[in-house]
Amino acid sequence: MAVPLLDARHISKSFAGLRALDRVSFDLWPGEVHALVGENGAGKSTLIKIITGAERADAGALLVDGVAVPHIDPHTTRELGIAAIYQQPALFPDLTVAENIALSLERGGSWRRIDRAGRRRRASELLQRIGVTLDPDRRVGDLTMPEQQGVEIAKAIGADARIVIMDEPTASLSEREVTRLFAVIARLRQAGVGIIYISHRLEEIASIADRITVLRDGHTVATHNRGDVTRAELIRLMVGRELDAVFPKRDVPPGATLLEVTDLSNARAGVRQVSLSVRRGEILGIAGLVGSGRTQLAETIFGLTPADQGAITIDGRPVRIQSPADAIRLGIGYVPEDRRQHGVVLDMSVAVNASLASLPSVSSRGLIDRAAETTRATEYVESLRIKTPSVDGEVGALSGGNQQKVALARWLATKPSILILDEPTQGVDVGSKAEIHRLMQQLVERGMGIIMISSELPEILGMSDRIAVMVAGTIVTIFPRASANADNVMAAALGN
Ligand SMILES: Nc1ncnc2c1ncn2[C@@H]1O[C@H](COP(=O)(O)OP(=O)(O)OP(=O)(O)O)[C@@H](O)[C@H]1O
Numbered sequence: 001m002a003v004p005l006l007d008a009r010h011i012s013k014s015f016a017g018l019r020a021l022d023r024v025s026f027d028l029w030p031g032e033v034h035a036l037v038g039e040n041g042a043g044k045s046t047l048i049k050i051i052t053g054a055e056r057a058d059a060g061a062l063l064v065d066g067v068a069v070p071h072i073d074p075h076t077t078r079e080l081g082i083a084a085i086y087q088q089p090a091l092f093p094d095l096t097v098a099e100n101i102a103l104s105l106e107r108g109g110s111w112r113r114i115d116r117a118g119r120r121r122r123a124s125e126l127l128q129r130i131g132v133t134l135d136p137d138r139r140v141g142d143l144t145m146p147e148q149q150g151v152e153i154a155k156a157i158g159a160d161a162r163i164v165i166m167d168e169p170t171a172s173l174s175e176r177e178v179t180r181l182f183a184v185i186a187r188l189r190q191a192g193v194g195i196i197y198i199s200h201r202l203e204e205i206a207s208i209a210d211r212i213t214v215l216r217d218g219h220t221v222a223t224h225n226r227g228d229v230t231r232a233e234l235i236r237l238m239v240g241r242e243l244d245a246v247f248p249k250r251d252v253p254p255g256a257t258l259l260e261v262t263d264l265s266n267a268r269a270g271v272r273q274v275s276l277s278v279r280r281g282e283i284l285g286i287a288g289l290v291g292s293g294r295t296q297l298a299e300t301i302f303g304l305t306p307a308d309q310g311a312i313t314i315d316g317r318p319v320r321i322q323s324p325a326d327a328i329r330l331g332i333g334y335v336p337e338d339r340r341q342h343g344v345v346l347d348m349s350v351a352v353n354a355s356l357a358s359l360p361s362v363s364s365r366g367l368i369d370r371a372a373e374t375t376r377a378t379e380y381v382e383s384l385r386i387k388t389p390s391v392d393g394e395v396g397a398l399s400g401g402n403q404q405k406v407a408l409a410r411w412l413a414t415k416p417s418i419l420i421l422d423e424p425t426q427g428v429d430v431g432s433k434a435e436i437h438r439l440m441q442q443l444v445e446r447g448m449g450i451i452m453i454s455s456e457l458p459e460i461l462g463m464s465d466r467i468a469v470m471v472a473g474t475i476v477t478i479f480p481r482a483s484a485n486a487d488n489v490m491a492a493a494l495g496n
């Protein structure tokens, strides 16, 4: 009789009284892609942590090949053939591809003779098996994000993983790179590997998943075969209500030019002669492949890595931006892509994080007004639907998407006149995504200018008034909204 590769039965898990999972069941068959979807904080990552042994379940059973595994820990997962690939690859940047793969697969002490040729051969063979062309001698730190993911998958295959977990693997990939990852997934599936796939991009789920399980507030609400559920039904299952799927874009008559950047360069960051402008009431979208320099441009304008050439004017006046402090003083806000590094302080509360960038407005005579801080944080928790036990909860304990929302709240609270958003809805669920888009629309209607970097074409096309496309550190084209479409923006991003 056939048994599933993995069978999680009635799993429960609480954190300090908060029930993250309540009798959740989930199974996975050989050669299947089983997607796990749900709002931010629904419990997806917690379930994965229990399957990989990073967390212990309070109750429930895990069966692999029909056999109960009572004590799962990171060592036994390897023996059981379970491997997880996270959004941020966990590789050694200074080692080569071959060395990274070898380190994860070889056992034995340092006395072993290092077989360099063998390592290289093995790496090539594994990469070839998943259809990734990559020189095993390249330094991992020099690889793009999708290439690093390829190395992670090769590691998993080398370890004979039969259960591969991917937690938001495409969050920082562009459309073309997603296509490549899907080709790799197709190969794994053919080889009988079972894949647990977590993503907030529902279009992706519709094209890759065989089955879809929806979690809501720690409960399994449904499991469907791909063809049996529409996008609208999925959203309803996830958020428990109907949602408007269209972008809330309304035309705002553009006002005066807020920010103008002329021939801005930053040799070290690879930004070359960028010219752009943003007017009041305008959203300037920045499209481009991963590695095209979009984040570097944002960091240059914001003064994190100051420009070495070019000019910036704000409200028509020439300015110098040498540091983030300069930028903030000039009315620029920046929500970075990597929230763990720059976006939030993990061991501080939601309320403190939300007011960090705007202390003057919640303090009087140098003292922080805790009541004002709490009131404002509560407003953002409600409007952005941040799932936290209270505004005093530590940000580090929130789910990934909820941390992203706190990072956004922090900068919205500064009421900047120019706001730079780097992948503002990455890792954010559909409901909150619509909420963030609605907020952006409100802000520009009040006269703010927004620069939005995004790898999601529908978001770029749906929200931008103009779309600048970057290739290799510079802007190659700027499309007005009316003449932009998926084809010409993609073609420009690919350098055609
Ligand atoms: N270590 C922890 N301490 C306290 N609470 C936690 C901890 N880890 C998770 N939680 C809580 O458990 C709930 C589920 O979180 P989880 O990370 O599983 O959500 P998720 O579905 O992965 O969300 P996202 O889509 O935002 O990544 C959340 O309310 C979260 O705040």
Ligand SMILES: [Mg+2]
Pocket: 044, 045, 046, 399, 400, 401
């Ligand atoms: Mg998560």
